[in-house]
Amino acid sequence: MAQHTRKGAKEQALTANRLIDGVVVYLTADGKLSESLQDAEVAEGKEAAEALLTRATPFVDANEIIEPYLFAVELEDGRIRAVSVRETIRQAGPTVRLDLGKQAELADVHG
Amino acid sequence: MKLIKNGKFVEQDFVAVGADDALPDGAVIVPLERWEAERDSLITRNTPIGVKLESGQHPERIREDLDHFSVVALDFPIYRNGRAYSYARLLRDRYGYEGEVRAVGNVLQDQFYFMVRCGFDALEVQDKITPEVFEQSVGAFTYAYQPAADDRPTVMSLRHRLAARADEARAAAD
Amino acid sequence: MYRYDEFDHSLVKERVEQFRGQVARRLDGDITEDEFKPIRLMNGLYLQLHAYMLRVAVPYGTLSSKQLRKLADIARKYDRGYGHFTTRQNLQYNWPALKDVPAILDELASVEMHCIQTSGNCIRNVTSDQYAGAAKDEVEDPRIISEVIRQWSTFHPEFSFLPRKFKIAVSGTEADRAAIKVHDIGIQIVTNDKGEVGYQVYVGGGLGRTPMIGKKIGDFVPKADLLAYLEAVMRVYNMNGRRDNLYKSRIKILVHEIGAEEMQRQVEEEFAEIRKTGALNLPQDEIDRIKAYFADPAFEDLSDDAAELDAAIAADKGFAHWVKNNTAAHKKPGYAIVNISLKPIGGTPGDCSADQMDAVAALAEKYSFDELRVTHEQNLTLAHVRKADLKAVYDALKAADLATANVNLITDQIACPGLDYCNLANARSIPIAQEISNRFADIERQHDIGELKINTSGCINACGHHHVGHIGILGVDKKGVEYYQVTLGGSADENTAIGDILGPAFTEQEIPDAIEKIVKIYLDTRQDGERFIDTYRRVGIQPFKENVYEAH
Ligand code: HEM
Ligand code: SF4
Numbered sequence: 001m002a003q004h005t006r007k008g009a010k011e012q013a014l015t016a017n018r019l020i021d022g023v024v025v026y027l028t029a030d031g032k033l034s035e036s037l038q039d040a041e042v043a044e045g046k047e048a049a050e051a052l053l054t055r056a057t058p059f060v061d062a063n064e065i066i067e068p069y070l071f072a073v074e075l076e077d078g079r080i081r082a083v084s085v086r087e088t089i090r091q092a093g094p095t096v097r098l099d100l101g102k103q104a105e106l107a108d109v110h111g
Numbered sequence: 112m113k114l115i116k117n118g119k120f121v122e123q124d125f126v127a128v129g130a131d132d133a134l135p136d137g138a139v140i141v142p143l144e145r146w147e148a149e150r151d152s153l154i155t156r157n158t159p160i161g162v163k164l165e166s167g168q169h170p171e172r173i174r175e176d177l178d179h180f181s182v183v184a185l186d187f188p189i190y191r192n193g194r195a196y197s198y199a200r201l202l203r204d205r206y207g208y209e210g211e212v213r214a215v216g217n218v219l220q221d222q223f224y225f226m227v228r229c230g231f232d233a234l235e236v237q238d239k240i241t242p243e244v245f246e247q248s249v250g251a252f253t254y255a256y257q258p259a260a261d262d263r264p265t266v267m268s269l270r271h272r273l274a275a276r277a278d279e280a281r282a283a284a285d
Numbered sequence: 286m287y288r289y290d291e292f293d294h295s296l297v298k299e300r301v302e303q304f305r306g307q308v309a310r311r312l313d314g315d316i317t318e319d320e321f322k323p324i325r326l327m328n329g330l331y332l333q334l335h336a337y338m339l340r341v342a343v344p345y346g347t348l349s350s351k352q353l354r355k356l357a358d359i360a361r362k363y364d365r366g367y368g369h370f371t372t373r374q375n376l377q378y379n380w381p382a383l384k385d386v387p388a389i390l391d392e393l394a395s396v397e398m399h400c401i402q403t404s405g406n407c408i409r410n411v412t413s414d415q416y417a418g419a420a421k422d423e424v425e426d427p428r429i430i431s432e433v434i435r436q437w438s439t440f441h442p443e444f445s446f447l448p449r450k451f452k453i454a455v456s457g458t459e460a461d462r463a464a465i466k467v468h469d470i471g472i473q474i475v476t477n478d479k480g481e482v483g484y485q486v487y488v489g490g491g492l493g494r495t496p497m498i499g500k501k502i503g504d505f506v507p508k509a510d511l512l513a514y515l516e517a518v519m520r521v522y523n524m525n526g527r528r529d530n531l532y533k534s535r536i537k538i539l540v541h542e543i544g545a546e547e548m549q550r551q552v553e554e555e556f557a558e559i560r561k562t563g564a565l566n567l568p569q570d571e572i573d574r575i576k577a578y579f580a581d582p583a584f585e586d587l588s589d590d591a592a593e594l595d596a597a598i599a600a601d602k603g604f605a606h607w608v609k610n611n612t613a614a615h616k617k618p619g620y621a622i623v624n625i626s627l628k629p630i631g632g633t634p635g636d637c638s639a640d641q642m643d644a645v646a647a648l649a650e651k652y653s654f655d656e657l658r659v660t661h662e663q664n665l666t667l668a669h670v671r672k673a674d675l676k677a678v679y680d681a682l683k684a685a686d687l688a689t690a691n692v693n694l695i696t697d698q699i700a701c702p703g704l705d706y707c708n709l710a711n712a713r714s715i716p717i718a719q720e721i722s723n724r725f726a727d728i729e730r731q732h733d734i735g736e737l738k739i740n741t742s743g744c745i746n747a748c749g750h751h752h753v754g755h756i757g758i759l760g761v762d763k764k765g766v767e768y769y770q771v772t773l774g775g776s777a778d779e780n781t782a783i784g785d786i787l788g789p790a791f792t793e794q795e796i797p798d799a800i801e802k803i804v805k806i807y808l809d810t811r812q813d814g815e816r817f818i819d820t821y822r823r824v825g826i827q828p829f830k831e832n833v834y835e836a837h
Contacts, residue, residue: 166528169524191406191528192446193406193443193445193447193523194523194528196523198524200443205558219323221307222446225440225443225445225446228442229442247306251300252299252300252440253296254292254295255442257436257437257438257512258564259442266293267436269292270571270574271571
């Protein structure tokens with residue numbers, strides 16, 4: 001897993017997979033899970049990021065999500081953009097099947 | 112930790128001692144190194160003795176001494192480390208050891224079946240394990256394809272038995 | 286084909302019930318993910334980038350029409366209408382929900398299929414030659430012994446927690462279509478000077494981070510002793526394989542560290558002991574019983590003269606190309622082996638839609654004795670087609686977009702899922718294969734280039750067999766950017782070789798041009814009748830090194 005966390009990244013969001021169906025989700029500011037990266041809470045700095053991780057724990061304990069982790073994002077024109085290719089693909093769907101994944105299901109996703 | 116022997120939950124009967132622990136009275140399980148170092152004095156004790164092999168300790172090292180042991184405990188440092196399955200089979204199939212072979216360490220419920228087939232007759236399990244869980248896990252499969260240290264007939268032998276019976280029936284009908 | 290009896294059915298059914306209980310316990314929160322993960326992995330259920338992935342075993346790559354139709358049904362009902370055939374002759378679904386998996390396993394069990402041991406550190410699905418039972422020079426059908434091994438290895442109590450995964454491949458012909466020398470154990474069926482059939486055994490092959498070619502340690506293992514011999518290899522490995530480092534835990538590292546001779550000595554010693562007990566002796570009547578399942582289908586007595594076929598070939602250029610590339614010689618006169626390419630120009634190697642699965646199932650039923658094969662090069666094979674039916678098969682394949690006439694040509698590429706699906710990837714693989722495919726789409730040009738295998742993996746795990754591609758492409762991650770390293774001269778056949786690194790890695794944009802240059806150097810250098818790999822073996826890497834990076 002070469003690409004997910006970049007040490008020293010300033011802005012990070014938290015992602016995980018939903019236990020029951022594996023769907024990729026993001027932790028939101030109001031303490032919910034969303035399928036869209038655009039709803040993700042963006043944590044600035046190390047402390048905020050750690051707090052984000054801590055806030056994912058109850059969802060793990062409640063068996064709602066698995067394998068939560070932080071990844072680097074950037075804010076661009078008010079939109080959240082994943083920094084790595086990996087996370088960009090994860091929030092959208094396979095680049096070779098644009099008819100599948102979030103890019104096909106959610107309104108506000110682009111690669 | 113709970114102890115299951117031949118399918119029954121029983122009280123702990125042996126004390127597992129470390130390399131430098133004082134030896135209590137009564138039955139003990141000692142690490143291999145301690146057995147090797149203190150063999151002569153351990154033999155003179157009048158209580159049952161067991162030895163514990165770590166994952167890298169081949170049972171060949173105790174082969175000559177097996178008569179002295181009531182228990183050979185084989186350690187699973189992590190469930191993924193499956194060396195002890197082979198050790199158990201060697202103890203049973205090759206060395207003919209008939210004492211207790213005990214699984215200790217990271218022993219998970221979904222492995223009981225495999226362990227019992229390899230010749231473990233005692234398992235040290237997590238506290239949450241109940242007799243029902245144990246039964247279910249060990250009884251997961253009615254048939255087994257391959258021979259192991261238990262005396263289950265293999266699927267191959269069952270097929271041949273069926274075929275032979277069919278032949279007999281045919282012969283009788285003739 | 287092998288058919289389950291009550292014992293096989295019982296084992297698979299009990300496994301489904303066991304997993305159903307485990308999934309329920311997980312969803313109820315009775316067990317944690319840490320406890321569940323090894324369990325789901327033992328049932329072929331991974332977590333990938335976007336969702337779960339379920340890997341279905343296709344034992345030695347053989348499927349009935351009914352089974353393929355079931356795979357299509359499952360793809361529609363529980364997945365997104367397609368599946369991915371892998372280099373291990375299996376099928377992967379990319380989007381199943383955990384809650385549906387027990388139901389999927391039920392459906393699979395209803396057609397004698399399962400996901401047992403398609404993951405985890407156990408003996409995996411045994412792979413074999415897709416031409417089994419149809420190849421001309423076959424010593425014996427490799428599926429017979431593959432089935433014996435399948436049964437012996439299923440839920441093997443001693444070998445379910447090996448240091449690492451374990452892959453066995455079997456070939457019954459001298460031409461190796463099963464890549465046996467890059468498997469943990471490769472089995473070559475041979476005849477000795479007394480005319481008896483037995484097995485040559487290679488151990489310690491593998492790809493991944495440290496690619497190695499298997500070493501022959503068993504020269505002639507008699508039939509009755511094969512399982513005893515395999516058990517000996519497994520036991521030596523289980524007790525001595527490294528468990529301290531994931532990357533050093535495959536049997537290839539053990540063989541490398543102690544040497545092939547010492548490995549052979551230990552195996553022989555263990556083998557002698559196991560053999561003494563007789564418990565694993567394989568009686569001839571058991572072999573015969575399984576052999577009966579793989580008896581020749583009811584071939585007709587046909588002549589090889591095919592005037593009609595010749596006429597059809599002359600009349601249709603597309604058909605002519607297809608016959609030339611996608612069919613192979615059959616042992617029976619009047620029959621041919623048909624390869625169905627899952628590599629449409631610009632497509633995803635190995636992907637097959639549910640509708641295509643149905644179309645192939647119908648063809649297998651009508652024209653190939655109800656049975657088909659998955660190849661380790663991610664294609665499908667109809668093993669026994671009458672030459673007189675080739676045109677009808679071609680037309681039907683064409684209607685299903687399955688008639689790409691490129692088998693063994695430059696666009697018949699192997700590619701792993703890569704970063705588009707895989708959790709472990711460094712870079713994407715599929716788009717690279719697609720770009721190359723588009724670049725070389727012209728079929729006349731592909732013919733001119735001839736046999737050339739390009740294999741791409743998205744990381745060092747080498748699921749895409751890049752080490753043994755004539756041209757291998759490996760995705761690497763340089764500071765968050767995808768780069769691709771190129772190797773030349775690999776081969777997975779009877780002359781197995783690991784490719785040599787060409788030089789610095791390329792970007793995604795540079796790759797098609799780099800491949801183009803490599804091909805040009807080959808075309809300029811080749812002598813009469815030389816394939817790419819022959820030229821490479823003659824001239825080595827130097828001319829390629831010198832010219833590919835020129836004026837870069
Ligand atoms: C997407 C999920 C997949 C994951 C997580 C995965 C994981 C891995 C890993 C970790 C290895 C390296 C093992 C080692 O060297 O010890 C490996 C090797 C391999 N995988 Fe996969 N793989 C995946 C998909 C596939 C697919 C789709 C194929 C077939 C196209 C495949 C076929 C292979 C093969 C042939 C090897 C190398 C064989 C060897 O080293 O002996 N895998 N895989
Ligand atoms: S080679 Fe790497 S990227 Fe490709 S499927 Fe295997 S693990 Fe994933």
